[in-house]
Amino acid sequence: MPQDILAIAEYGNGVFRKVSYEVLSEGRRLADTLGVKLLAVVLGNDIQQIAPKLAEYGVDRIIAAEHPLLKDYLSETYTQVAAEIIRKEAPALILTGATTQGKDLAACLSARLYAPLASECIAVRIENGKTVATRPMYGGKILADVRLDAAPGILTLRPNAFATRKTAGAGQIEVYPVSLEPPRTSCAHMQMDTSGKVELTEADVVVSGGRGMGGKDFSVIEALASVLGGAVGASRSAVDEGWRPVSDQVGQTGKVVSPNLYIACGISGAVQHFAGMQTSNVIVAVNKDPDAPIFSKADYGVVGDLFEIVPRLTEEIRRLRGDSQ
Amino acid sequence: MNIIVLLKQVPSTETMIQIAGDGRSVKTDDVSWIISPYDEFAVEEALRIKEKQKGGIVTIVSVGGAKAAEAIRTALAMGADKGILVNDPATAGCDGLGIARILSTVVQSLPFDLIIAGQRAVDDENFLVGAAVAEFLKIPFMSLVIQEEIADGKITCHRTIEGGTAVVSSPLPALFTTQRGLNEPRYTSLPGVMKAKKKPLDIKTLTDLGLDPAIAATPLMQVISLKFPEKRKAGKIIDGATLADKAAMLAKVLHEEAKVI
Numbered sequence: 033m034p035q036d037i038l039a040i041a042e043y044g045n046g047v048f049r050k051v052s053y054e055v056l057s058e059g060r061r062l063a064d065t066l067g068v069k070l071l072a073v074v075l076g077n078d079i080q081q082i083a084p085k086l087a088e089y090g091v092d093r094i095i096a097a098e099h100p101l102l103k104d105y106l107s108e109t110y111t112q113v114a115a116e117i118i119r120k121e122a123p124a125l126i127l128t129g130a131t132t133q134g135k136d137l138a139a140c141l142s143a144r145l146y147a148p149l150a151s152e153c154i155a156v157r158i159e160n161g162k163t164v165a166t167r168p169m170y171g172g173k174i175l176a177d178v179r180l181d182a183a184p185g186i187l188t189l190r191p192n193a194f195a196t197r198k199t200a201g202a203g204q205i206e207v208y209p210v211s212l213e214p215p216r217t218s219c220a221h222m223q224m225d226t227s228g229k230v231e232l233t234e235a236d237v238v239v240s241g242g243r244g245m246g247g248k249d250f251s252v253i254e255a256l257a258s259v260l261g262g263a264v265g266a267s268r269s270a271v272d273e274g275w276r277p278v279s280d281q282v283g284q285t286g287k288v289v290s291p292n293l294y295i296a297c298g299i300s301g302a303v304q305h306f307a308g309m310q311t312s313n314v315i316v317a318v319n320k321d322p323d324a325p326i327f328s329k330a331d332y333g334v335v336g337d338l339f340e341i342v343p344r345l346t347e348e349i350r351r352l353r354g355d356s357q
Numbered sequence: 358m359n360i361i362v363l364l365k366q367v368p369s370t371e372t373m374i375q376i377a378g379d380g381r382s383v384k385t386d387d388v389s390w391i392i393s394p395y396d397e398f399a400v401e402e403a404l405r406i407k408e409k410q411k412g413g414i415v416t417i418v419s420v421g422g423a424k425a426a427e428a429i430r431t432a433l434a435m436g437a438d439k440g441i442l443v444n445d446p447a448t449a450g451c452d453g454l455g456i457a458r459i460l461s462t463v464v465q466s467l468p469f470d471l472i473i474a475g476q477r478a479v480d481d482e483n484f485l486v487g488a489a490v491a492e493f494l495k496i497p498f499m500s501l502v503i504q505e506e507i508a509d510g511k512i513t514c515h516r517t518i519e520g521g522t523a524v525v526s527s528p529l530p531a532l533f534t535t536q537r538g539l540n541e542p543r544y545t546s547l548p549g550v551m552k553a554k555k556k557p558l559d560i561k562t563l564t565d566l567g568l569d570p571a572i573a574a575t576p577l578m579q580v581i582s583l584k585f586p587e588k589r590k591a592g593k594i595i596d597g598a599t600l601a602d603k604a605a606m607l608a609k610v611l612h613e614e615a616k617v618i
Contacts, residue, residue: 044519104523107488107498132518136500139488142454148577149453151484164581169481173374174383175584182577188484217497217527220513224521231519237617260618271537278503278538279517284370284479285394285537293617304370310589314615316607331592331615334607336600344604352612 034183036069037062038123040114041086042133043076048085050234051129051191056089058156058194059127065158068124071095073117075110077103083205090199099210104219105133111140113210118145123184125163130188138188148180154193171284171307191233192290230263232280237262238291240282243269244298244319244338250276252342253297259349265289267299283308297338301326318342358413360403361464362437363474363490364396366421366428370479376583383583392428395475398535400432401542403473406507414438418463420448420456426558433553434545440558447563447570452578453481457489459573462566464494471512472532476501487534497527501536
């Protein structure tokens with residue numbers, strides 16, 4: 033009888049992603065609700081050093097699957113090993129972060145195990161013994177409650193949608209003996225952006241620029257994001273103009289972000305952009321057009337030239353920070 | 358080279374979505390329909406590969422109602438060669454796994470070297486179908502591709518990942534899903550639209566595919582209710598005599614009132 037909850041943690045550059053801790057915290061909450069165990073699974077290479085960190089979030093068991101072929105994520109190898117562990121442990125529910133890797137792996141596992149998948153969940157509850165997840169559809173214009181009618185159910189949890197809670201858990205690492213055939217796919221190399229950049233979907237603060245930026249120079253936006261420890265985003269028009277990479281796009285056909293503070297600069301606020309940031313805690317809009325639709329959705333609006341206002345805002349924040357330190 | 362594109366017709370992204378009377382589906386009466394934007398990238402990329410390889414057949418495969426034929430015709434007008442639409446009332450209750458089962462059954466009946474799908478459909482946004490079709494066909498899968506090269510029976514894909522790009526290779530046949538930035542889909546031309554009318558578009562039922570409608574339509578996941586997210590209201594417009602005053606006031610309210618900085 034499947035019962036436990038299995039959470040798959042993800043790491044990069046030697047640290048776990050923030051969303052992995054959110055996944056473990058929610059997993060702990062659900063495990064307590066159901067009176068079952070929470071298992072954390074981590075796949076990779078050289079992970080025994082960092083794996084104990086997972087115990088801080090109330091994990092009952094930690095399963096570490098280590099293999100040189102698991103160094104970089106490949107759908108093929110990760111699906112094989114994760115599916116083996118899932119078959120062996122027979123959990124009722126599998127949770128992972130709605131990252132590019134998490135969503136990719138969850139989809140492959142869903143098909144491999146013929147298990148229902150709900151991706152990008154923002155809330156989870158147990159109703160009459162079944163998992164019900166709330167997830168956005170139609171670019172966030174609608175929230176759907178979906179019920180998973182078979183075990184194991186698979187959920188990917190949207191970053192920044194669940195709180196982290198530290199609870200003491202067992203620190204014992206169980207090493208899973210991985211045996212892998214050489215995969216058909218291979219990862220030739222990775223090109224990573226300059227290190228230290230905050231991942232857009234996990235950032236607490238996102239500062240985005242739109243058509244009002246007028247060109248490639250996003251330095252005023254970057255400076256504001258930097259002083260706030262946040263990430264830089266862009267509207268679709270700014271990406272279409274070639275001013276910013278696709279990976280910066282916030283919106284229905286880009287990334288969905290849910291930061292504590294979202295600052296939209298020179299963005300008029302098309303419904304598709306709004307779909308990508310409407311669950312932010314506080315929305316600020318800076319736009320020189322007083323009739324821009326963004327003002328109808330923003331908590332705070334400033335009418336004026338962003339190139340005048342944003343640098344002054346950055347300066348003010350620097351000053352506030354300086355005062356409070 | 359035989360290329361298959363998996364395509365879904367969805368409400369246009371400008372559509373104001375309305376919840377239907379049953380509380381668990383959306384109204385479709387006043388909706389304008391489009392090819393899901395990521396699937397449009399898939400059609401375009403298939404055409405570019407065909408042009409580059411100087412030959413091949415691009416087949417569009419879709420599951421949907423009679424209206425979905427329009428989306429396939431649009432892809433044919435862009436330059437695809439033929440289409441297959443699985444139109445069966447039983448598919449209305451399918452979840453993503455069910456749709457992937459049907460699509461992979463269709464694909465199995467065709468010769469193929471490469472399958473291209475959207476990373477997700479912009480209606481249910483579940484990121485599942487492409488991966489599941491690859492899994493059911495037991496072929497390599499690469500998601501979120503912004504660039505690809507094909508040579509010597511191998512495909513090399515540049516995948517977007519958090520904070521960068523991963524370059525992944527696999528032998529063909531394989532399936533990859535699209536990411537924005539892969540290409541700029543072409544517009545349909547009038548001659549293209551005229552030609553598309555004469556291109557083959559097969560309509561099939563589940564029985565035609567040898568699938569039991571009862572099995573195909575037993576979902577493991579069901580939408581039980583839909584609601585609108587909490588509406589955001591217009592907040593404060595920060596005023597001030599000068600732009601510097603406005604900036605200072607904004608910093609102040611964000612710090613003291615909203616407590617977010």
